[in-house]
Amino acid sequence: MARKIVVALALIFFINIAQASNIILVDSAKAEAQSAVFNRLKIEAAAAQLKKTGKAAPLNAQYQEALELSLSDWRSALPDAVAQIAIATKADVAIEPSIAKLNGLQGTDRTADVVKALDVQFSKLKFISP
Amino acid sequence: MTRLAVVFLLCAHYSGALHAQIPAANAAKSQALIVDSRDAYERVAALKALFAEVDVKIRAVRGAYESAAQPLQQSLTALKNSGQKPEEMRKQKAQLLLKLANLQKQASVQQQQIGRANEKALAEFDQQMLAIAQQLQTERGAKAVLQAQDLLYYRADCPCNVTEEIYKRINAKLPKLVLKL
Numbered sequence: 373m374a375r376k377i378v379v380a381l382a383l384i385f386f387i388n389i390a391q392a393s394n395i396i397l398v399d400s401a402k403a404e405a406q407s408a409v410f411n412r413l414k415i416e417a418a419a420a421q422l423k424k425t426g427k428a429a430p431l432n433a434q435y436q437e438a439l440e441l442s443l444s445d446w447r448s449a450l451p452d453a454v455a456q457i458a459i460a461t462k463a464d465v466a467i468e469p470s471i472a473k474l475n476g477l478q479g480t481d482r483t484a485d486v487v488k489a490l491d492v493q494f495s496k497l498k499f500i501s502p
Numbered sequence: 503m504t505r506l507a508v509v510f511l512l513c514a515h516y517s518g519a520l521h522a523q524i525p526a527a528n529a530a531k532s533q534a535l536i537v538d539s540r541d542a543y544e545r546v547a548a549l550k551a552l553f554a555e556v557d558v559k560i561r562a563v564r565g566a567y568e569s570a571a572q573p574l575q576q577s578l579t580a581l582k583n584s585g586q587k588p589e590e591m592r593k594q595k596a597q598l599l600l601k602l603a604n605l606q607k608q609a610s611v612q613q614q615q616i617g618r619a620n621e622k623a624l625a626e627f628d629q630q631m632l633a634i635a636q637q638l639q640t641e642r643g644a645k646a647v648l649q650a651q652d653l654l655y656y657r658a659d660c661p662c663n664v665t666e667e668i669y670k671r672i673n674a675k676l677p678k679l680v681l682k683l
């Protein structure tokens with residue numbers, strides 16, 4: 373019984389330590405690279421260009437611009453998603469890892485959580501062809 | 503041994519829980535302090551007064567230029583209908599334009615002097631702000647002072663936000679910024 377209490381208290385103790393870290397890290401560039409929605413839209417853009425031009429090639433300026441436009445909702449919602457994750461994790465501050473490194477700060481990387489929240493929110497986002 | 507561990511963990515837990523309820527303790531624990539100085543122009547009396555003074559001086563320079571340039575511009579307009587010989591007109595026009603250019607140059611030099619004096623005063627303000635931020639950083643044992651615009655998010659009521667304290671200290675330490683012309 374006493375051992376169970378020790379284990380339970382140890383868990384609470386370590387949760388407390390984790391909560392004492394009041395900074396979360398969110399890497400915006402990494403978030404885009406990790407996003408399933410981002411990657412899906414890139415594929416859709418490439419497919420749309422291929423269909424139009426008949427040639428498999430990197431996105432031309434027109435399709436790149438259309439892709440950026442299609443992704444703009446996802447990007448615009450990033451600050452809100454960061455705030456949402458910060459509130460959920462009781463963080464005081466959310467910063468880019470580069471800023472944290474520059475200032476010798478440490479925090480838990482929550483980029484994946486932010487990406488997950490955004491990808492759920494924008495799961496039906498589609499590439500809008502130019 | 504197990505009892506000792508229970509006591510230790512209980513103490514650790516409750517000290518942590520207590521910490522979470524005391525903002526000052528949380529502030530002392532913060533890794534970073536935050537400064538949101540975007541409204542400093544409104545909140546720091548010395549800055550507000552400095553910008554008002556700069557504005558008055560710039561307006562004065564502009565006003566002086568306009569009142570000196572106006573008669574010259576009127577003379578230029580009058581010259582067109584004066585019926586004088588073309589050569590005499592060209593000569594007078596050149597003289598008037600030279601006077602106008604000199605006036606413009608003079609006003610521009612004066613504006614640049616005001617701009618430089620303003621920059622010096624702002625540099626002094628920045629220096630004082632930095633000193634106060636460093637002082638607070640030491641007092642609170644924080645690793646860094648971050649500007650709000652460099653953050654993705656910060657909790658509005660976070661005790662780590664030291665903006666108000668910085669404004670309070672800067673207003674006390676630097677009641678006036680002198681525009682040295």
